[in-house]
Amino acid sequence: MKLGAVIPVYNHGGPITGVVAALRAHGLPVLLVDDASEPGCAAVLDRLAQLPEVTLERLPVNQGKGGAVIAGLRRAAQLGWTHALQIDADGQHDTRDVPSFAAAAAAAPTQMICGCPIYDDSVPRARLYGRYATHIWVWINTLSLAIRDSMCGFRIYPLTGTLAVIERQYIGRRMDFDTEIAVRLYWSGMDVTNMPTRVRYPEDGVSHFRVWKDNVLISAMHTRLFFGMLWRAPRLLWRKVAA
Template structure:
């Protein structure tokens, strides 16, 4: 730390930010006292959560002065302990909480890094990214971190260097109304993924880390059981990401914007090939007509993302189903269904509406599917043709 940082009164800074330190502990009698004493040099806002320890932790905690304690008899898991710490911190009026492991891995000297960064980025969730060079890191821990980083990127689109670190600053006030489901180690994955989905910025800050020798190391991570739990959670989160979060994120991006704004931002300067542009247009028209009313954009955005099509172009094209166009789409769908079912009639009642179509729902569904395929194909073909002619004309003029 620089001289300027050293001269800062960190106890006041913690109080001004309404920030505390939560230390979950389970059978860490050898290191707990040292961790708490180190933290006291920076803040007196300390909550120790005794997660059903069976060693002398209970007696050690009784000797703490000025430390808030949450304790229960049965071991529930790290996630449950952190959640109980959140609950107590909110009761005490704190807005932020820094979680710090009690095994001595984390250095209290890094607490100012979190405080400095949260002042610049309020209501963010900050993860302490561990400096691993020259450290005696277990191979399993390195693999687990890469595994976690990969799935976090899949689930949120955010690339972070260290999603496994337990040294974190949580914006607990911003997360106050969230309901959590995990109690074990997998909670640390759930909380960062669902925070990102909520729109909370998740970022990393640099910290140091201490890995004791193999003989001194104490870990409560159960390789098979806990890794299995984490794998199940990631499977669920990936499904939710592709079914709900990703489409929701795209909706949020386009919500309230005019088609002109979307075109200028996402299409005008696009480097897409003419085939990709035509495919996005054709697919947008297809989904705009396809008979899944109310879900066209939701399903379409998901598939456009899957097939790596320009979502803005898709969105503009899908607006073929705007209210003024709906009567024409219903009429053509009904007529197309008539021809597909062998009746071949262009006659439709003039009072055509959803209620009247419901009497011949099969004809409408067949027709809407057929019409969506025909129109999607036609728009793809003519878009590709026009784009080809336009680019050819530009080359000649150049």
């Protein structure tokens, strides 16, 4: 198994240096995907790219989080990685959990290792409660409780199976990506290991969630997944029976 970290970056010039340092301390190679950041952040990424085992992929036009992750996964495969750890650039994910995630991936190399957040008091209550609507839709659209939290951006993908799904069908390119790829990977037959992970929201954190636009995209995603589930329902139910 060749595991590395893919980090989509859009104007997170402050925390990204610490995130990269923490990942390198665990021995992971790092792939930074610059999603058309402003010049100050881009300069920080240029400096980080001079470090050993740090690679920079720069997108000329902003693609959104999902588009940046997809570009990163494709580049990771070109680098010879078999698995990619997706982690956010803002420092909200606890890199101390990297070893346990890596061990889970080594034990089940064909599965997605999906973070299941444990929040501290820094989490905005509206965001915390709002996640449950997506959880319920995911459980409906998979006819399963296999994916405990589809919105956590801290997870490990087996690249062969994940890229096969990405190349075969449309996946949302913005904040709808994390949930949609998780559901479609499950539909493809990929099993999921849920791993608890600590998540905090830094006081000076930068959020790129667009309340109206991204909620519309997420609603559209749930709609297309629901109709996709309907014709897959017999196979999904049989999978539960056969398990």
